[in-house]
Amino acid sequence: MVQPLGYLKESPSQTAGPYVHIGCTPNFTGVHGIFDKDLGSESMVNEQTRGERITIRGRVIDGSGTPLRDALVEIWQADADGFYNSPSETRGEADPNFFGWARCPGDMDTGEFVFETIKPGRVPFRDGRMMAPHVNFWIVARGINIGLNTRMYFSDEEEANAEDPILARIEHKVRVPTLIGKRDGDTVTFDIHLQGDKETIFFDV
Template sequence: MVQPLGYLKESASQTAGPYVHIGCTPNFTGIHGVYDHDLGSGSLVNEQTRGERITIRGRVIDGAGTALRDALVEIWQADADGFYNSPSETRGKADPNFFGWARCPGDMETGEFVFETIKPGRVPFRDGRLMAPHVNFWIVARGINLGLNTRMYFSDETQANAEDPILARIEHKVRVPTLVGKRDGDTVTFDIYLQGENETIFFDI
Protein backbone atom coordinates (compact mmCIF):
# COMPACT_ATOMS: atom_id res chain seq x y z
CA MET A 1 0.00 0.00 0.00
CA VAL A 2 1.38 3.42 -0.95
CA GLN A 3 1.89 5.81 1.96
CA PRO A 4 0.55 9.35 1.59
CA LEU A 5 3.35 11.78 0.76
CA GLY A 6 2.86 13.82 3.92
CA TYR A 7 3.00 10.85 6.30
CA LEU A 8 6.71 10.85 7.18
CA LYS A 9 8.32 14.18 6.42
CA GLU A 10 11.98 14.88 6.95
CA SER A 11 12.71 16.91 10.05
CA ALA A 12 14.31 20.27 9.54
CA SER A 13 18.05 20.32 10.20
CA GLN A 14 19.49 22.55 12.89
CA THR A 15 22.96 23.69 13.81
CA ALA A 16 24.86 22.04 16.64
CA GLY A 17 25.49 25.20 18.63
CA PRO A 18 25.40 26.94 20.95
CA TYR A 19 24.25 24.02 23.13
CA VAL A 20 26.62 21.34 21.83
CA HIS A 21 29.13 21.98 24.63
CA ILE A 22 26.45 21.82 27.32
CA GLY A 23 25.35 18.40 26.11
CA CYS A 24 28.71 16.90 25.15
CA THR A 25 31.22 18.60 27.48
CA PRO A 26 29.32 19.94 30.51
CA ASN A 27 32.38 20.05 32.77
CA PHE A 28 34.20 22.16 30.17
CA THR A 29 31.35 24.67 30.28
CA GLY A 30 31.39 24.81 34.08
CA ILE A 31 28.43 22.49 34.66
CA HIS A 32 29.79 20.02 37.21
CA GLY A 33 28.15 17.06 38.89
CA VAL A 34 26.57 15.54 35.78
CA TYR A 35 29.59 13.38 34.92
CA ASP A 36 32.90 12.90 36.73
CA HIS A 37 34.62 13.87 33.50
CA ASP A 38 33.51 14.73 29.98
CA LEU A 39 33.22 11.72 27.70
CA GLY A 40 36.23 11.47 25.42
CA SER A 41 38.21 14.16 27.20
CA GLY A 42 41.84 13.76 28.03
CA SER A 43 44.47 11.56 26.47
CA LEU A 44 43.89 8.55 24.23
CA VAL A 45 46.90 6.84 25.79
CA ASN A 46 48.26 5.64 29.10
CA GLU A 47 51.73 4.58 30.23
CA GLN A 48 51.35 1.12 28.65
CA THR A 49 50.12 2.23 25.22
CA ARG A 50 52.28 0.96 22.36
CA GLY A 51 53.46 3.34 19.66
CA GLU A 52 55.04 6.70 18.98
CA ARG A 53 53.54 9.46 21.13
CA ILE A 54 52.39 12.57 19.30
CA THR A 55 50.37 15.69 20.06
CA ILE A 56 47.87 16.93 17.47
CA ARG A 57 47.14 20.65 17.60
CA GLY A 58 44.93 22.73 15.35
CA ARG A 59 42.08 25.16 14.90
CA VAL A 60 38.85 25.24 12.91
CA ILE A 61 39.01 28.37 10.75
CA ASP A 62 36.08 30.07 9.00
CA GLY A 63 35.96 31.73 5.58
CA ALA A 64 37.13 35.05 7.01
CA GLY A 65 40.28 33.46 8.43
CA THR A 66 39.06 33.55 12.03
CA ALA A 67 39.42 30.57 14.34
CA LEU A 68 36.08 29.34 15.69
CA ARG A 69 35.91 29.45 19.46
CA ASP A 70 32.91 27.14 19.81
CA ALA A 71 33.92 24.17 17.65
CA LEU A 72 33.84 20.63 18.97
CA VAL A 73 36.24 18.15 17.37
CA GLU A 74 36.27 14.38 17.64
CA ILE A 75 38.94 12.01 16.34
CA TRP A 76 39.14 8.26 15.90
CA GLN A 77 42.05 6.26 14.62
CA ALA A 78 43.81 2.90 14.52
CA ASP A 79 46.41 1.89 17.07
CA ALA A 80 50.12 1.61 16.29
CA ASP A 81 49.58 -1.78 14.63
CA GLY A 82 46.71 -0.59 12.43
CA PHE A 83 43.83 -2.08 14.46
CA TYR A 84 40.73 -0.21 15.63
CA ASN A 85 39.44 -0.39 19.19
CA SER A 86 36.02 -1.47 17.96
CA PRO A 87 33.75 -4.54 18.21
CA SER A 88 33.72 -4.59 14.39
CA GLU A 89 37.50 -5.04 14.21
CA THR A 90 38.01 -8.59 12.91
CA ARG A 91 41.59 -8.45 11.61
CA GLY A 92 43.29 -8.69 14.97
CA LYS A 93 43.28 -7.52 18.57
CA ALA A 94 43.68 -3.81 19.17
CA ASP A 95 45.95 -2.44 21.88
CA PRO A 96 43.80 -2.58 25.07
CA ASN A 97 45.71 0.45 26.39
CA PHE A 98 44.71 2.65 23.47
CA PHE A 99 41.23 4.17 23.54
CA GLY A 100 41.10 5.06 19.82
CA TRP A 101 38.56 7.90 20.13
CA ALA A 102 38.51 11.31 21.80
CA ARG A 103 36.60 14.57 21.86
CA CYS A 104 37.97 18.06 22.42
CA PRO A 105 36.24 21.44 22.50
CA GLY A 106 38.21 24.31 21.04
CA ASP A 107 39.76 26.73 23.50
CA MET A 108 37.26 29.53 24.10
CA GLU A 109 39.96 32.17 23.54
CA THR A 110 42.21 30.76 20.81
CA GLY A 111 39.98 28.08 19.28
CA GLU A 112 42.80 25.53 19.55
CA PHE A 113 42.05 21.82 20.01
CA VAL A 114 44.67 19.42 21.38
CA PHE A 115 44.86 15.61 21.35
CA GLU A 116 47.50 13.44 23.06
CA THR A 117 47.71 10.24 21.04
CA ILE A 118 50.02 7.93 19.09
CA LYS A 119 50.87 7.79 15.41
CA PRO A 120 48.50 5.23 13.88
CA GLY A 121 49.56 2.22 11.86
CA ARG A 122 48.49 1.59 8.28
CA VAL A 123 45.00 0.19 7.70
CA PRO A 124 43.91 -1.73 4.58
CA PHE A 125 41.46 -0.20 2.13
CA ARG A 126 38.51 -2.40 1.17
CA ASP A 127 40.47 -3.83 -1.77
CA GLY A 128 43.41 -4.75 0.46
CA ARG A 129 45.75 -1.90 -0.45
CA LEU A 130 47.27 -0.20 2.59
CA MET A 131 46.20 3.32 3.37
CA ALA A 132 48.74 5.79 4.72
CA PRO A 133 48.67 6.47 8.46
CA HIS A 134 45.80 8.86 9.14
CA VAL A 135 43.45 10.20 11.81
CA ASN A 136 39.72 10.68 11.17
CA PHE A 137 38.14 13.97 12.24
CA TRP A 138 34.53 14.99 12.88
CA ILE A 139 33.72 18.68 13.39
CA VAL A 140 30.60 20.41 14.67
CA ALA A 141 30.03 24.05 15.56
CA ARG A 142 27.41 26.75 15.50
CA GLY A 143 26.40 27.32 11.88
CA ILE A 144 27.26 23.78 10.73
CA ASN A 145 24.04 21.89 10.01
CA LEU A 146 25.68 18.49 9.50
CA GLY A 147 28.89 17.32 11.13
CA LEU A 148 31.90 17.52 8.81
CA ASN A 149 34.18 14.55 8.28
CA THR A 150 37.77 14.77 7.15
CA ARG A 151 41.15 13.07 7.61
CA MET A 152 44.59 14.10 8.67
CA TYR A 153 47.60 12.45 7.03
CA PHE A 154 51.22 13.00 8.07
CA SER A 155 53.83 15.17 6.36
CA ASP A 156 56.59 12.67 7.21
CA GLU A 157 54.83 9.85 5.29
CA THR A 158 55.52 11.02 1.72
CA GLN A 159 55.79 7.56 0.20
CA ALA A 160 52.78 6.11 2.04
CA ASN A 161 50.70 9.19 1.13
CA ALA A 162 51.62 8.72 -2.54
CA GLU A 163 50.32 5.13 -2.36
CA ASP A 164 47.14 5.93 -0.42
CA PRO A 165 44.00 4.86 -2.37
CA ILE A 166 41.85 7.64 -0.90
CA LEU A 167 44.31 10.43 -1.71
CA ALA A 168 44.71 8.93 -5.19
CA ARG A 169 40.99 9.51 -5.85
CA ILE A 170 41.24 13.26 -5.30
CA GLU A 171 40.99 14.85 -8.73
CA HIS A 172 42.50 18.23 -7.88
CA LYS A 173 45.90 17.28 -6.48
CA VAL A 174 46.63 20.84 -5.39
CA ARG A 175 44.08 20.30 -2.62
CA VAL A 176 45.74 17.19 -1.15
CA PRO A 177 47.92 19.31 1.20
CA THR A 178 44.72 20.41 3.00
CA LEU A 179 44.62 16.87 4.43
CA VAL A 180 48.25 16.74 5.56
CA GLY A 181 49.24 17.64 9.12
CA LYS A 182 52.63 19.32 9.45
CA ARG A 183 54.95 17.30 11.67
CA ASP A 184 57.53 19.05 13.84
CA GLY A 185 59.11 16.69 16.34
CA ASP A 186 56.33 15.03 18.30
CA THR A 187 53.78 17.74 17.41
CA VAL A 188 51.51 17.62 14.36
CA THR A 189 49.69 20.83 13.41
CA PHE A 190 46.44 20.46 11.48
CA ASP A 191 44.25 23.50 10.87
CA ILE A 192 40.82 22.81 9.35
CA TYR A 193 39.53 25.47 6.95
CA LEU A 194 35.77 25.57 6.41
CA GLN A 195 35.86 27.87 3.37
CA GLY A 196 38.21 29.90 1.23
CA GLU A 197 41.38 29.30 -0.72
CA ASN A 198 42.70 26.66 1.68
CA GLU A 199 39.37 24.90 2.24
CA THR A 200 39.91 21.45 3.72
CA ILE A 201 38.60 18.47 1.78
CA PHE A 202 35.58 16.97 3.55
CA PHE A 203 34.23 13.46 3.01
CA ASP A 204 30.61 12.43 2.44
CA ILE A 205 30.31 9.40 4.75
Protein backbone atom coordinates in the same frame (compact mmCIF):
# COMPACT_ATOMS: atom_id res chain seq x y z
CA MET B 1 2.89 -7.70 5.93
CA VAL B 2 5.26 -4.88 5.03
CA GLN B 3 4.06 -1.53 6.29
CA PRO B 4 4.84 1.74 4.51
CA LEU B 5 7.12 4.06 6.45
CA GLY B 6 6.06 7.22 4.67
CA TYR B 7 4.78 8.65 7.93
CA LEU B 8 8.32 8.75 9.32
CA LYS B 9 9.51 12.03 7.89
CA GLU B 10 13.09 13.21 8.17
CA SER B 11 13.54 15.92 10.75
CA PRO B 12 14.87 19.19 9.38
CA SER B 13 18.53 19.93 9.92
CA GLN B 14 19.50 22.37 12.62
CA THR B 15 22.83 23.95 13.40
CA ALA B 16 24.71 22.76 16.46
CA GLY B 17 23.72 26.06 18.02
CA PRO B 18 25.48 27.56 21.00
CA TYR B 19 24.47 24.55 23.09
CA VAL B 20 26.66 21.79 21.64
CA HIS B 21 29.24 22.20 24.41
CA ILE B 22 26.58 22.06 27.11
CA GLY B 23 25.32 18.76 25.72
CA CYS B 24 28.64 17.16 24.82
CA THR B 25 31.13 18.72 27.24
CA PRO B 26 29.11 20.10 30.17
CA ASN B 27 32.06 20.20 32.60
CA PHE B 28 34.02 22.28 30.09
CA THR B 29 31.22 24.86 30.13
CA GLY B 30 31.00 24.90 33.90
CA VAL B 31 27.92 22.68 34.15
CA HIS B 32 28.96 20.12 36.76
CA GLY B 33 27.21 17.18 38.35
CA ILE B 34 26.06 15.46 35.15
CA PHE B 35 29.21 13.45 34.41
CA ASP B 36 32.34 13.08 36.51
CA LYS B 37 34.33 13.78 33.34
CA ASP B 38 33.24 14.87 29.90
CA LEU B 39 32.97 11.94 27.50
CA GLY B 40 36.11 11.76 25.37
CA SER B 41 38.13 14.11 27.54
CA GLU B 42 40.24 11.42 29.16
CA SER B 43 43.62 10.55 27.69
CA MET B 44 43.64 8.14 24.75
CA VAL B 45 46.91 6.62 25.99
CA ASN B 46 48.48 5.32 29.18
CA GLU B 47 51.96 4.14 30.15
CA GLN B 48 51.40 0.74 28.49
CA THR B 49 50.09 2.02 25.16
CA ARG B 50 52.16 0.82 22.23
CA GLY B 51 53.36 3.26 19.61
CA GLU B 52 54.97 6.62 19.05
CA ARG B 53 53.52 9.42 21.18
CA ILE B 54 52.41 12.53 19.30
CA THR B 55 50.44 15.69 20.04
CA ILE B 56 47.94 16.95 17.45
CA ARG B 57 47.24 20.67 17.56
CA GLY B 58 45.06 22.78 15.31
CA ARG B 59 42.24 25.24 14.87
CA VAL B 60 39.00 25.34 12.91
CA ILE B 61 39.17 28.46 10.72
CA ASP B 62 36.29 30.19 8.93
CA GLY B 63 36.26 31.80 5.50
CA SER B 64 37.59 35.11 6.82
CA GLY B 65 40.66 33.42 8.34
CA THR B 66 39.32 33.72 11.88
CA PRO B 67 39.63 30.71 14.23
CA LEU B 68 36.29 29.52 15.59
CA ARG B 69 36.11 29.68 19.36
CA ASP B 70 33.11 27.39 19.73
CA ALA B 71 34.12 24.36 17.62
CA LEU B 72 33.99 20.83 18.95
CA VAL B 73 36.34 18.29 17.39
CA GLU B 74 36.40 14.51 17.66
CA ILE B 75 39.04 12.12 16.36
CA TRP B 76 39.14 8.37 15.93
CA GLN B 77 42.01 6.30 14.64
CA ALA B 78 43.71 2.93 14.51
CA ASP B 79 46.32 1.89 17.04
CA ALA B 80 50.03 1.60 16.26
CA ASP B 81 49.47 -1.78 14.56
CA GLY B 82 46.59 -0.57 12.39
CA PHE B 83 43.72 -2.07 14.43
CA TYR B 84 40.64 -0.19 15.64
CA ASN B 85 39.31 -0.39 19.18
CA SER B 86 35.91 -1.50 17.96
CA PRO B 87 33.65 -4.58 18.23
CA SER B 88 33.62 -4.66 14.42
CA GLU B 89 37.40 -5.08 14.24
CA THR B 90 37.92 -8.63 12.95
CA ARG B 91 41.47 -8.45 11.55
CA GLY B 92 43.24 -8.72 14.88
CA GLU B 93 43.27 -7.58 18.48
CA ALA B 94 43.55 -3.87 19.08
CA ASP B 95 45.82 -2.49 21.77
CA PRO B 96 43.72 -2.66 24.98
CA ASN B 97 45.67 0.31 26.33
CA PHE B 98 44.68 2.62 23.48
CA PHE B 99 41.17 4.08 23.46
CA GLY B 100 41.18 5.22 19.82
CA TRP B 101 38.62 8.02 20.18
CA ALA B 102 38.60 11.43 21.85
CA ARG B 103 36.67 14.70 21.89
CA CYS B 104 38.06 18.19 22.43
CA PRO B 105 36.32 21.57 22.52
CA GLY B 106 38.33 24.40 21.03
CA ASP B 107 39.90 26.83 23.45
CA MET B 108 37.42 29.67 24.02
CA ASP B 109 40.14 32.30 23.50
CA THR B 110 42.36 30.85 20.76
CA GLY B 111 40.14 28.19 19.21
CA GLU B 112 42.94 25.62 19.50
CA PHE B 113 42.17 21.92 19.97
CA VAL B 114 44.78 19.49 21.34
CA PHE B 115 44.93 15.69 21.33
CA GLU B 116 47.58 13.54 23.03
CA THR B 117 47.69 10.29 21.07
CA ILE B 118 49.95 7.94 19.12
CA LYS B 119 50.81 7.78 15.44
CA PRO B 120 48.45 5.22 13.89
CA GLY B 121 49.47 2.24 11.83
CA ARG B 122 48.37 1.61 8.25
CA VAL B 123 44.88 0.24 7.62
CA PRO B 124 43.71 -1.62 4.50
CA PHE B 125 41.25 -0.02 2.08
CA ARG B 126 38.22 -2.14 1.20
CA ASP B 127 40.05 -3.57 -1.82
CA GLY B 128 43.04 -4.59 0.30
CA ARG B 129 45.41 -1.78 -0.65
CA MET B 130 47.07 -0.19 2.35
CA MET B 131 46.10 3.35 3.29
CA ALA B 132 48.67 5.74 4.67
CA PRO B 133 48.61 6.44 8.42
CA HIS B 134 45.78 8.87 9.10
CA VAL B 135 43.47 10.22 11.79
CA ASN B 136 39.75 10.73 11.18
CA PHE B 137 38.20 14.05 12.26
CA TRP B 138 34.62 15.13 12.92
CA ILE B 139 33.88 18.82 13.38
CA VAL B 140 30.77 20.60 14.62
CA ALA B 141 30.17 24.22 15.54
CA ARG B 142 27.53 26.91 15.53
CA GLY B 143 26.42 27.46 11.94
CA ILE B 144 27.32 23.95 10.74
CA ASN B 145 24.14 22.02 9.91
CA ILE B 146 25.73 18.60 9.60
CA GLY B 147 28.98 17.52 11.24
CA LEU B 148 31.96 17.68 8.88
CA ASN B 149 34.21 14.67 8.34
CA THR B 150 37.80 14.85 7.16
CA ARG B 151 41.16 13.14 7.58
CA MET B 152 44.64 14.14 8.63
CA TYR B 153 47.59 12.44 6.99
CA PHE B 154 51.23 12.96 8.04
CA SER B 155 53.84 15.09 6.32
CA ASP B 156 56.57 12.57 7.20
CA GLU B 157 54.81 9.78 5.28
CA GLU B 158 55.35 10.96 1.70
CA GLU B 159 55.82 7.46 0.25
CA ALA B 160 52.76 6.02 1.99
CA ASN B 161 50.70 9.10 1.10
CA ALA B 162 51.61 8.64 -2.57
CA GLU B 163 50.21 5.10 -2.44
CA ASP B 164 47.06 5.95 -0.48
CA PRO B 165 43.91 4.99 -2.45
CA ILE B 166 41.84 7.82 -0.96
CA LEU B 167 44.36 10.55 -1.73
CA ALA B 168 44.75 9.08 -5.22
CA ARG B 169 41.04 9.71 -5.91
CA ILE B 170 41.33 13.45 -5.34
CA GLU B 171 41.07 15.04 -8.79
CA HIS B 172 42.53 18.42 -7.91
CA LYS B 173 45.93 17.52 -6.51
CA VAL B 174 46.54 21.11 -5.36
CA ARG B 175 44.01 20.40 -2.60
CA VAL B 176 45.77 17.32 -1.20
CA PRO B 177 47.92 19.47 1.16
CA THR B 178 44.71 20.48 2.99
CA LEU B 179 44.69 16.93 4.40
CA ILE B 180 48.35 16.84 5.48
CA GLY B 181 49.31 17.54 9.08
CA LYS B 182 52.67 19.28 9.40
CA ARG B 183 54.93 17.33 11.70
CA ASP B 184 57.63 19.02 13.77
CA GLY B 185 59.17 16.65 16.29
CA ASP B 186 56.41 15.13 18.40
CA THR B 187 53.84 17.76 17.37
CA VAL B 188 51.59 17.59 14.32
CA THR B 189 49.78 20.81 13.36
CA PHE B 190 46.53 20.47 11.43
CA ASP B 191 44.33 23.53 10.83
CA ILE B 192 40.89 22.86 9.34
CA HIS B 193 39.65 25.56 6.95
CA LEU B 194 35.90 25.68 6.40
CA GLN B 195 36.01 27.97 3.34
CA GLY B 196 38.38 29.96 1.18
CA ASP B 197 41.48 29.17 -0.86
CA LYS B 198 42.75 26.69 1.74
CA GLU B 199 39.38 24.96 2.25
CA THR B 200 39.93 21.50 3.72
CA ILE B 201 38.61 18.52 1.80
CA PHE B 202 35.58 17.07 3.60
CA PHE B 203 34.21 13.56 3.10
CA ASP B 204 30.59 12.54 2.51
CA VAL B 205 30.36 9.63 4.94
